[in-house]
Amino acid sequence: MGVELILPDGSVRSYPEGTTGLDVAREIGPRLAEAAVAVRIDDEWYDLTRPLERGGRFRVVTRDTDEGRSVLRHSAAHVLAQAVLDLYPGAKFAIGPPITDGFYYDFDIGRPFTPEDLERIEAKMLEIIDEDQPFVREELSIDDALEVFADQPYKLEIIRGVDEGEGVGEGVVSVYRNDGFVDLCRGPHVPSTGRIPAVKLLRSSGAYWRGDERRPQLQRIYGTAWESSKALADHLHRLEEAERRDHRRLGVELDLYSFPPELGAGLAIWHPKGGILRREIEDYSRRVHADHGYEHVVTPHVAKADLWETSGHLRFYAEGMYPPMELDHGQRYHVKPMNCPFHILVYRSRSRSYRELPLRLFELGTVYRYERSGVLHGLLRARGFTQDDAHIFVAEEDLGAELAGLLDFVLMVLRDFGFEEFEADLSTRPEKYVGAPDLWERAESALRSALDAAGLDYAVAEGEGAFYGPKIDVHIRDAIGRRWQLSTIQVDFAQPENFGLVYTTSENTRTRPVMVHRALFGSVERFIGILVEHYAGAFPSWLSPVQATVVPVADRHVAYAEEVGRRLRQAGLRVEVDAADETVGEKIRRAITQKHPAVLVVGDRDAEAGTVGLRLRGADRERRDVPLDEAVASLAEASRPPR
């Protein structure tokens, strides 16, 4: 009994029993066989050396793809565990999956790993890789597996959990052996340890067993593995690049913002230059919202506990809120973690007609959330931040059109800030939910068609929606390929119910509107943090706190430099005239280091002829003798906001 395989080119071929994926890959081409790490039949994984048990759509997975890398990273994780068990007798090992850009493995050796431990372990791993030990797959009954891992409590727990269908078949699990080491694993793996071309351990840290802080804390070792030493070197270079772009570091260097300990953890202060950046972004946001039919509202920072009871926040979100403060005979007030209840009160302040819908209420609303101290991370994760928040009250029949327009709006805004790559997640109805199922279905299909209409790539996260409604999250890729979640669009069937919202229809009946929560930047602070890292501090001119620096060559040119500065300011530009007692070279270096987009150098010739030397960021070299009028006009043009 042979197998019939459909190859990616559509051809169908038959193979005798016992044929392996490697045999097929070799037949297709030796280079393919060389790069192969595993094969798939109809999405089922096979090790290269495992006989194919059935026919179907056949595909060779190579090591230079994301799928292939995750196979070799998984194998690298095994080698890591093998090294640790070898070096630390009695070590317990838990789980070791591949992750984005690497892998980890969780251990218990009774103490944390030190940097010296990591060096030893890495050396041991390289030895194991050198020995090119074959990975051998084996299937065991649950009982046999329990015996094999008798002294490994975490493995035993996993095996006992396998009954719920995580195993490879009825009452059977697979293990992989190489040398004396054996690990429970579904696979697949590369054929032998020598097929891991480049590996490096990065760090260790604590991690809870199964992510549960009530359970034992294990020691996790992170590493990365790649298809070639060049790919590894590139990755390490990207890590350095990310460090160079760190918004916390650039915030200090560019004098944008800081996090004084006196203030409290997770709270930022904005310096004048950061203030300009923020103001430009916020002004832009207000402008485009006004242009897109939003009305600007303003609401306070605290509200009575009753309001948070009605909205359900105290029931579902209390641990994310600042504790109450008491005043007026024990009346409790909470600082707001969200703006929605306030916007709802605006809606409910009088009776609403169908003619007013969709009613779009927008606010740059500053909220405070209690974040556990360990998770704070500069602007990206703060305790106080400002949302570009709006709530749209819409008739159910208009929801689809509203969502489609909204998604276009989101993409327009993100493109205006220089982001070009987008991916979305559509989160659908969870097990616990409010609202009628057919309402959910209509909302989900409305979100789906909005995504289709926008031509956006999206993944469906089944059951990941909030209990109150489905949502779309929009992610962007930054300049070094990192993915960030920014915008969110959430349909809400619960709050209109909680607050008893209605509007009067054209038939003079009263109907409940649907509510949409949406934020484009999400948090202005976090968005700026991402922008700083995306641009490595070199913002497009319209966002630059300083748009041009004027450098006089010598003291006698200061008056002309001031004149140039005045002209630029009249054209609306933010300008510094650097009259400091320094060399021209030093002043230029300073402007460049501060990422100013334009430097204008003026000397004798310029003062006489009414010209400037113009050096633009990113240009190969400067232009000399540019007429001042021309320089002013072109810089003003280059510094205009996108809209």
Added chain:
RNA sequence: GCCGGAGUAGCUCAGUCGGCAGAGCGACGCACUCGUAAUGCGUAGGUCACGGGUUCGAUUCCCGUCUCCGGCUCCA
């Protein structure tokens, strides 16, 4: 919150096996007056995170607290 690491000048860091605290950059002053990425010389700047303990003496050792960093978890 938990695990690990750290906190010395505005920034980046060295140092003190317990005995008067150091560099580079930055700031300030003086000289230089200069044409596209660092001119030279000088000066100031420190509760060695904070509080307690041990000690003749603590920046150094011990305990606690705060803050930061890497993770866990959670999210915008």
